[in-house]
Amino acid sequence: MLQAALKSGAAHRHSFFEVFTRRLPAGRRYGVLAGTxxxxxxLKNFKFEKEELDFLANTHVVNDETLEYxxxxxxxxxxxxxxxxxxxFPHSPVLQVESTFAEACVLETFILSILNYDSAVASAASRMSLAAGNRPCLEMGSRRAHEEAAVAAARAAIICGFTGTSNLEAGRRYGLNTIGTSAHAFTLLHDTERDAFQAQLDSLGVDTTLLVDTYDVEKAVRLAVELAGPELGGVRLDSGDLVAQATWVRRLLDELGNTKTKITVTSDLDEYAIASLAAAPVNSYGVGTKLVTGSGAPTSSMVYKVVARENDEGVMEPVAKASTGKVSYGGRKYAVRKINEQGRATAEVIGVDAKAPSDSNDRDLMVDFVKDGKILEGFTGAxxxxxxxxxxxxSIAELPxxxxxxxEGEPVIPSQFI
Amino acid sequence: MLQAALKSGAAHRHSFFEVFTRRLPAGRRYGVLAGTxxxxxxLKNFKFEKEELDFLANTHVVNDETLEYxxxxxxxxxxxxxxxxxxxFPHSPVLQVESTFAEACVLETFILSILNYDSAVASAASRMSLAAGNRPCLEMGSRRAHEEAAVAAARAAIICGFTGTSNLEAGRRYGLNTIGTSAHAFTLLHDTERDAFQAQLDSLGVDTTLLVDTYDVEKAVRLAVELAGPELGGVRLDSGDLVAQATWVRRLLDELGNTKTKITVTSDLDEYAIASLAAAPVNSYGVGTKLVTGSGAPTSSMVYKVVARENDEGVMEPVAKASTGKVSYGGRKYAVRKINEQGRATAEVIGVDAKAPSDSNDRDLMVDFVKDGKILEGFTGAxxxxxxxxxxxxSIAELPxxxxxxxEGEPVIPSQFI
Incomplete structure (x- = not known):
């Protein structure tokens, strides 16, 4: 595309591209943007290195003019x-690129890869956090996602209310709160459960959380209390019927005098499992697989479309594909969230080629990120x-x-084009 | 875990860990291992850099002894x-690590992240390739996966029969065949569809594939043939009812004399959609979203379990978690694929702490990858x-x-422990 557009000259036309999604994953009430x-x-370091250019040259993927570009x-x-x-919501213009066609074209895959994955995780994380209420959710999914995606997933989870992540690299890059846990392998490594618990307590103190379901849960809970005393930080349950188990483990802990010892549950949790544990005496949730795979929606269906570009005479024109069943609006979008007098969101109002009219309560959703190639401050890193x-x-607090x-249901507020 | 095991001394115990999955994704007949x-x-460069150690030190995630280690x-x-x-198949020991507990522990997340994601894509790609029969499948999913996962997905797709990928970075790293396409944005960029097609033909020659569904498919096909002549390489359809459309576009191309012009279809294809196109006059499939997200199974449920370790007296002992509903066998596994006289696989036979007995037809599945820390040749890169x-x-040719x-059904051969 780039090569042919450079040859026709159209590559240098001023263009306006937008990222949006036509629909939310089935039944979802809202999506969460992450990855920006x-x-x-x-983008700060987005350039083509010698080995990349050499590959394109040696394999004749593009011609010399394109290599030069x-x-x-x-x-x-x-x-x-x-x-x-x-x-x-559907059609929200979550990212917009205004540049030559060529520049926008080169960035397409990079932009979509990041926003599609990170937003999928963020959207799932947000639902899980809501389902958990005031109980902390901990991100533990690294092992079920590509090794670099895992870092992005941890970051997206923290944005959406998770209170810690087991991904230390994400902690290093983004200053996130990190947490850890011991696996069954740690208990199995030692000759006895007693040896394993004692080793963990010796190293990490009585405030640590002991995994109690490697052999017999009741024996393990009694042993944990015997070794750590009333100050034992927590016990973790990772299998079985978590509601029933949390209930009797709580009772047992209380009987033994460990009223302050917390119960953490893990084991393929998703937002539905978390909701079903709301009445159980659980203190925190460790979430893995379902989080990093978007809980049934592992990508966000975001697309990157040219909506306006210069014509032959240098005038900007709206453009759109003619398609059956898909709504496509040419022209630059401006989005505003309508907010009523009670402070609740009531609609996503999207103006085409003009700002949507807004009342004093309403919230302009468009933010400037890059100006003439210069990245503005405050959006990156920690x-x-x-x-x-x-x-x-x-934003969540403002939703109905x-x-x-x-x-499953409709988006919680409608998207309205004006 | 590492810190506590270093303190208790158990970190240095000789250990044997295995990666396996307890079940295939619902209804799948087999899985495909990728990522090794x-x-x-x-692993070649697996070490901790100064900035990583500094992070662990400054945040007190681990103590000095662990940092030193x-x-x-x-x-x-x-x-x-x-x-x-x-x-x-279920319980196949797809990767095994024999080392001190500490070394195996440090590698856990890296191993599982890679095998879980790459195998999810490979397993989906293999089904798509089978559904496509002799027609080429092209990988075009980068934009729907994390930017680095996209490279791994392209690699996994090629392993499982895909004939090209649009991910140029994967092409560069692994010497893969790369392909490209033009998007609707390229047509919309130009003042007319005629200008766009002419630009592409001028730059890439008549052998290129033109995207014909930006405006009116019939007009676009006629225009493509008018401009490129009988040698036009192909046309791409990316929307609508692909079976019906491919059928009449084929007829139209033939009527216009373009009997050799090929038809490529794209548009959220998965293995089911590909199978449903088997009788349609389609020449190749471009597959994206469903491939890179594992077609409904975005991770592979692979786990990493210690199955044996040294005891207090330096003797290796099998170990396993006691669990309800989960089959867990302690001890090192040896796997053989039973092959009958017709050359067909009949069972996955898994010996525990001993090689499974095998006939001359049978295939020993265990391969040596690393010996005393030295990575053996032939497994990496292109x-x-x-x-x-x-x-x-x-392996596929050998399956029933x-x-x-x-x-949906059972695994195509049973897993048998002996």
Whole structure:
């Protein structure tokens, strides 16, 4: 595409691209945008290295003119979009790229890869956090995702209310709170459960959480209390009927005097399992597989479409594919969230080629991220994650209560084009 | 875990860990192992860098003894397992790590992340390739997966019979055949569809594939033939009812004299959609979203369990968690695929702490990958992918015909412990 557009000259046309999704995953009430900060971090160093150019040259993937273009590539346009952590709905213009066609074209896959994956995890994490209420959710899914995706997943989970992650690399890159746990292998490594518990207590203190379901749960709980005393931090249950087990383990702990010892549960939890544990005496949830795979929606169906570009005479024109069954609107979008007097969101209003009219309560959703190739401050690294987490909490608080329903339904507010 | 085991001294116990899955994704007949080559590539440079150690020190995640251990980390054990590209079944010991507990513990997440994701994509790709029969499948899913996962997905797809990938970075790293396509944005960029097609033909020659569904498919096909003549390489359909559309587009192309022009279809294809197109006049399939997300099974449920370790007296002992509903066998596994006189696989025979008895037809599945920390030759880079693709093709050919059934069912051969 780039090569042919360079040859026809159209590559240099001023263009406007938008990222949006036509629909949420089946039955979801809202989506959560994540990945913008990671994209901007990558954009900072987005260029083609010698070994990459050599590969393209040696395999004749592109011609010399294109190689020359790529070797000088540096993004010089503007980027707008929703703040990271913001909720979105069908057709929300979550990211916009204004540049030459060529520049926008080169960034396409990088942008979509990041937003599609990170938003899938964020959208699942947000539902899990809502289902958990005030109980902390801990991210433990690294082993069930690609090794780099795992870092992105941990970051997205923290943005959406998770309180810690077992991914130490994510902790290092983004200043996240990290947590850990001991596996059955640690107990099996030692000759007896007593040896294993004692080893963990000796090293980490009585405030640690002991895994009590390697052999017999009741014996393990009694042993844990015997060795650690009333100050034992917690016990973890990782199998079986968690509701029933948490209930009698809580009773046993209380009988033994360990009223402050907490119960953490893990074992393929998703938002539905978390909700079903709401009445059980559980203190925190460790979530893995379902989180990092988007709980049934492992990608976000986001697309990247040109919506306007210069014509022959240098005038910007809206453009759109003619398609059956798909709504496609040409023209640059401006989005506003309508907020009523009670502070509740009532609609996603999307203006085409003009700002949507808004009242004083309403919230303009469009943020400037990049201006003439320069990345603006505050969106990347640890600061970006912190701000995205704040944004997410505020956006969720503003949604109608139906946002927390796990049953399948329509988006919790309608998207309206004006 | 590492810190507590270093303190108790058990960290240095000789241990045997295995990667396996207790079940295939619902209804799947077989799984495909992928990622072993990527793991070995990563193992070559697996060490802790200064900034990583500084993070662990500054955040007090581990104590000084553990930091010291990690700063000197270098894997010195043995690794065995199934060849990459091999099919697997419940309890197949697809990777085994024999080392101190500490060394095996440090590698856990890295191993599982890679094998869980790569095998999920490989297992989906293999079903799609079978459904496509002799028609080529092309990997085009990068935009729907994390940006690094996308590279791994392309690699896994090629191992499982895909003939090309649009991921140029995967092409560069693994010497894969790369392909490309033009998007609707390329047509919309130009003032007319005629301008767009002409630009592509001028740059890429008449052998290129033109996207014909941006506006009106019939007009676009006629225009494509008018501009490119009888040597037009192909047309791509990306929306609508692909079976009906491919049928009349084929007829139209033939009427116009373009009997050799091929039809490529894309648009959220999975193995079921590909199978439903078997009778339609389609020449190749471009597959994206469903491939890189494992077609409903985005991870492989692989676990990493200690199955044997030294005891207090230095003697190796089998170990296993006591669990309800889960089959867990302690002891080192040896797997053999039983092959009958017709050359068909009939069972996965898994010996515990002893090689399974085998006839001359049978195939020993265990391969040596790492010996005393030294990575053996032939498993990484382009050579690793080439060998894995060959292994996959041979393993599939050996399975009973039911392996190609898309309907839900039991694993195509049983796993038998002896």
């Amino acid at each position: 900060g990671r994209f901007l971090e990558g 790529l070797s000088n590539f540096s993004f010089s346009g503007n980027i707008f979009g929703y703040a990271e952590g913001e909720v979105y 600061e970006g994650v912190r701000r995205a987490a704040e944004r997410h909490a505020r 209560r139906a946002a927390s329903r796990l049953s | 080559g990527r793991f070995l590539e990563g 990690l700063s000197n980390f270098s894997f010195s054990g043995n690794i065995f397992g199934y060849a990459e590209g091999e099919v697997y 050579e690793g992918v080439r060998r894995a693709a060959e292994r996959h093709a041979r 015909r039911a392996a190609s059934r898309l309907s």
